[in-house]
Amino acid sequence: MDTSRHDNKPARPKVAARINEETRVEETELNPPGPAPLCQSLQHGLLELFEQQFVGALLVDREARVQWITARYAALLGLDDPAGALNRPVEDILPHSRMREVVQSGEPIVLDFMNYKQHHFVVSRFPLQDGDGQVVGAFGILLSERWQPLKPLVDKLSQLQETLDRVRRDNAGSRRARYGFDDIIGAGAACRDMQRLGQRAAALDTTVLLLGETGTGKELLANAIHAASPRRQKPFVGLNVAAVPETLLEAEFFGAVAGAYTGAERKGRDGKFKLADGGTLFLDEIGDMSLPMQAKLLRVLQEQEIEPLGSNRLLHIDVRVIAATSRDLRALVDAGLFRADLFYRLNVLPIRLPPLRERSEDLPALVDSLLAQIADRTGLPQRKPGAAALALLAAYPWPGNIRELRNVLEQAVMLSDGVALDAPVLQRILPVAATVDPPPLAGGGTLAQRLAETERRVISETLALAGGNKTEAARALGISRATLYEKLADPRLFPAQTGPSLAGLVR
């Protein structure tokens, strides 16, 4: 039936449900009299254009009632009679739609995920205004039926969020520690031991050595130790040794006087030791330091004096060092790659942080706490994992530990609506098919996708076998450590960041 509003216009055959004589009556009632009634801005074939260009498109009035929907969208939603959607509240046909929010706030939602039964749609929503700037409705576009093409973007968002959190943390409270022992979740024996030793370290003013795989909470524990120590009113400063090029490390540690360098460093600047004066310096990935730098660090630890680059003056500093590494320092000493005297100097009070796979008893509490943090930050309702989702999480080896768990949960929250956190959503996110019932291998995927899947699985398994130790894993795989880092940072291989995070680079 052609129900075009303009008798002299050609029919628009592809638009299954459009504003017809009946809805025109409604529309006149819904819109204030004025020069721009709802839909006038979409005249002259625009609707057909949307029909052709997008997987789906939809228009609602200011009461969020459907006024127009493309035939393809209606078919995707399984509507037998698309015209039957007209004038119904949008949630009747799309329970998780946020079109009402757009109409009410007048703000667009430029990119979002929306669930519909088993589908994950990528959608955009825009408010429509009349000539007086009044919101008269909203326009929604279904950009893609699949969210996977946007996965690199989702991964990047997670990483950037972590970077932002860390930068905020570093800037907040003039370098004060932001986390305490209360923020360390886990009541299992391994976690209790770690916290008991941490409390002891806080009371003593000695050097502390934190040993654990990436993402096990070394920086969190270092924060907590500082916050519970007599130095708590003084700065807490972090530095990831592995993230700073060797040539810049000395200036990063000890600072440089004006004129010591040309170019950007001409003005001179304070090093991390100076910035941490009176407080705590957290040195992450200490095992990655060159032998000459190790000698310089040892001298500072012994003398509590630094010499900024380009100066011949020694500055006295009072800094407690908390060092951390994911590498086996003793093995590095045996291999002649780490100075024995520095090792003994650092190893006064070693604390081992267990990998997540060794503390499965803490997993439900960790998941709960991380989901609460995500809900707090995003303003979305807190998700609750079902038994199947928890079983799936427990089956995965977590080479990236709690950081990886947090990234996976963040992605799952973005991709699910409602309160339940479903196993199928997690299953799609987890890098290795950590299924309770493994899915059949047969199926789709291009050669490139299937090769990537195999590569991802081999790397994950090797890392898990190597206890998260990247040097050992790289050796077992016959690739350099740098290549392994590159692969771990490749979002096509590892959708949830399991390698060194961007955050590490800004520390």
Ligand SMILES: Nc1ncnc2c1ncn2[C@@H]1O[C@H](COP(=O)(O)OP(=O)(O)OP(=O)(O)O)[C@@H](O)[C@H]1O
């Ligand atoms: N026990 C825990 N309870 C709650 N959150 C935790 C816990 N351990 C770690 N996390 C969270 O996991 C993430 C990674 O922790 P953190 O940066 O401290 O790990 P790390 O061992 O220092 O990692 P890397 O060696 O890669 O720098 C952070 O968001 C941290 O808040």
